[in-house]
Amino acid sequence: MSDLDKYRKVLNHESDEVNDSLSEFLKKAANARVPEGKGKDEIWANIDDRISNESQEKKVMPIWRYISVAASLLIIATFAFLYYYQESPAKSIEVNTTIAESRMIELPDGSTVSLNANSSISYSEEWNRELQLSGEAFFEVEKGDKFIVKTSIGSVEVLGTSFNVFARDSTFEVACKTGKVRVDVPSKAVSEQLSPGQSIRLEKDTVKRTSLDTELVGKWQAGEFYFNEQRLSDVLNEVERQFDVTITLSDSSDHVFSGYFTNKNIESALDMVCLPLGLTYEKTEGSTYTVRQTE
Numbered sequence: 001m002s003d004l005d006k007y008r009k010v011l012n013h014e015s016d017e018v019n020d021s022l023s024e025f026l027k028k029a030a031n032a033r034v035p036e037g038k039g040k041d042e043i044w045a046n047i048d049d050r051i052s053n054e055s056q057e058k059k060v061m062p063i064w065r066y067i068s069v070a071a072s073l074l075i076i077a078t079f080a081f082l083y084y085y086q087e088s089p090a091k092s093i094e095v096n097t098t099i100a101e102s103r104m105i106e107l108p109d110g111s112t113v114s115l116n117a118n119s120s121i122s123y124s125e126e127w128n129r130e131l132q133l134s135g136e137a138f139f140e141v142e143k144g145d146k147f148i149v150k151t152s153i154g155s156v157e158v159l160g161t162s163f164n165v166f167a168r169d170s171t172f173e174v175a176c177k178t179g180k181v182r183v184d185v186p187s188k189a190v191s192e193q194l195s196p197g198q199s200i201r202l203e204k205d206t207v208k209r210t211s212l213d214t215e216l217v218g219k220w221q222a223g224e225f226y227f228n229e230q231r232l233s234d235v236l237n238e239v240e241r242q243f244d245v246t247i248t249l250s251d252s253s254d255h256v257f258s259g260y261f262t263n264k265n266i267e268s269a270l271d272m273v274c275l276p277l278g279l280t281y282e283k284t285e286g287s288t289y290t291v292r293q294t295e
Helices: 003-013 016-031 040-085 232-243 266-277
Strands: 092-096 103-106 112-115 120-124 130-140 147-150 155-158 162-168 171-178 181-185 190-194 198-203 206-211 224-231 246-249 256-262 279-285 288-293
Touching: 092 112, 112 120, 155 162, 171 181, 171 190, 190 198, 224 232, 232 246, 232 256, 232 266, 256 266, 266 279, 266 288
Parallel strands: 130 147, 246 288
Antiparallel strands: 092 120, 103 112, 112 130, 120 130, 130 162, 147 155, 155 181, 162 171, 171 198, 181 190, 198 206, 224 256, 279 288
C-alpha cells in the first residue's frame, strides 16, 4: 500500500470536502521536485516569505471585520441606553372628591387647595406651580413664581393671592379674595385682571362681571353656599352634589335665585332655596326630590 493510500485510509471519517483538499495537496506533494539551481537555504527563505505574505493578506479582512462588528455593537449599545435610561416623563398626581365630599390639599410649595364636592385637580410630580382643575376649588397661594390654574374653559394666573375658581360644564367663574388674579379665556377673547372683591362669570355666550363681599369668597368651605342672581337649576345642582341626592324640577320655569343654603340638612337647604321663590318640594322615593311651583 502506498503512502497516499495510507493517508486516505486515515481520513475516511472526515468530510468529503476535507478529503478532497488533503488528497489534492498530497498528490502535489508527491510529484513535487526541488527546483534546479536553488539551494536548500534559498528554498526555505522563499517558503518563509510566501507564508509571511499570505498571513498579512489574511489579517487585513479580520481587522476591518472587527471594526465593523465593534461599530455595530456601539450603535446597538447606544440605542439600548437611550431606550432604557432616557428620562421618563414626570408622573401626574391627581386628587379627586366624590359627591358630598370636600377636601383640603397642601401643594409642594406650601400653597393650599380646598376642593369642593365632585371636583378634581391634577399636577406634575415635578411641581412647577401649575395645575389642572375640574369642578370648584378655593386657592391660597404662597408668594413666588407665577401660579397657574388651567380649566377646560379658561385659565387663572397669580403670583401670591387667594381666589375661588368654578369650572363645570360650560360655566367658568373666578372670584378674587386677596391680591390680584389674571383671567384668560381665549375662546371668548377675555383677558383681564381682578382685584379683591371682583368676580367674572362666563356662561355659554355671556360674560358677567360683579362685585362681592370678599368674606363670601370661598365661603362654601364652611358649608355655606352663596348665590347672586343665578339660575335655579345651577343652585339645585349644587344641592345635589352636597347631599348626594337627585332633584327634579316639575316645570321648566327659569327661576333666578339670590341667597344661600347650608349643607347641614337636606330639608333645611331645600327650604332656604324654595320658599323665597314660592316653590315647594317633596321626597318621592329613596334620595329623589321633586321641586314644583306652590299651588
